[in-house]
Amino acid sequence: MDEPLRAAALLRIAEASASQADALRRAARRDDLRRVRRGAYVGSDHWSEIDDTQRHLIAVRANVAALRADAVVSHRSAAAVWGLPVVGCPSDGVHVTFPGRSGGVSRADLARHATDRPLAHQVVDGIDVTSVARTVVDLARAHGFLAGVAAGDAALHRGIVTLDELCAEADCAGSRRGSRVARDVVGFVDGRCESPGESLSRVRMRELGLPTPELQHVVRDSDGFVGRVDFWWDDARVIGEFDGRSKYGMEESIPQAADRLWDEKVREDRLRRTGTTVVRWTWADAWRGAPMAARLRQAGVSGARSHRAHSS
Incomplete structure (x- = not known):
């Protein structure tokens, strides 16, 4: 695995001389350094460029040392x-x-x-x-x-x-x-899920009483392999696809993203020509649950009562 804890070098007052410690504090007052906890700093430029997970990992290293x-x-x-x-x-x-x-x-x-x-x-x-x-x-x-x-x-x-x-x-x-x-x-986890969005979708499907889908179903047509889809309901011949662009920031103006969108359109056209219905939803749809479920039910996916996980 990668070593995510090597996110940045922490500058520690505990490991510095008195003059170096004063210099670190002055740098923090100028916003050149970011104080992570008492006695631990990281470069402000680096801090502004990393995501919340990397910031949390820096905080982990800073706190564990104490x-x-x-x-x-x-x-x-x-x-x-x-x-x-x-x-x-x-x-x-x-x-x-x-x-x-x-x-x-x-x-x-x-x-x-x-x-x-x-x-x-x-x-x-x-x-x-x-x-x-x-x-x-x-x-x-x-x-x-x-x-x-x-x-x-x-x-x-x-x-x-x-x-x-x-x-x-x-x-x-x-x-x-x-x-x-x-x-x-x-009893519910499944290693075939390939993203947090797919996991979230599965949980909401369960809560809202939708039938359990097949995961990572392979679709073929007369020309061969068309694609591997996130969710498949065989009885309804419905494909469900979690669209992560809105969560992960894929901008359509970026050339590579535009190429990917075109490839997805071609793939989806082929999927539809196999006689299936394709339903897509975003992170926001899955988080709320109801918008995703409404689209699936409209496409013919029906289920029984909702199911809530135990709370204790």
Whole structure:
């Protein structure tokens, strides 16, 4: 895997001489440096150019250096380290877990957890982080079904966790708070999902009572392979495609993007000529759920009652 924690070099007052420390503080007052936490700075130019995940990873490294040795990066912070999507989780600072009954007092920028069960963890770039399976289960228990599914789908798709490992970790949670959600997540995750948008779509389909689709269905015509589609309902002959452009910022004015849009149009025309209906939706449609479901039902995909995940 990549080493996402090498996002930027942190400048630390603790490792600087008195004169260097004063220089760092002056640079921060001039906005040349960005203060990440007490005694830790990063270049303002670099900070402005990176996304929220990279900023969070910098905050992880800055905070972990000041914690006790038994601190393990966990929850959404562990997901960031492993490169897993964080969907439906608040941006509430760095998360760490300590063995024992008390993790200490949390702050706005540091959420402390404690665990009385074995804490499966690994070392990534010199930092202790919860295992992938433990990370997925923690997200499900703390933040709910959607958060667990998005991370679990991605982990399975990348091959960095197995379903058996997820099952074992969920079983270890016993009857603790959120354990039913974690087991529900493990029974639902699917490594064929290729993006957080597809995971979100699957969760909303489940909640709104739509029939379970086949994932990554291959469509062929008389000329051969046409494409592999995100979702397929055989009875209705309906194809569902999550369109991530609006979330991931693909501008139609960019030449490469325009070429891709043309290729997608040609592909979609071929799909329709096979006698199927193609339904597309965006991140916003899937997040709200109802717009996506309405389009699918209009196309002939029907289902029973809605289904909500367990909350505990």
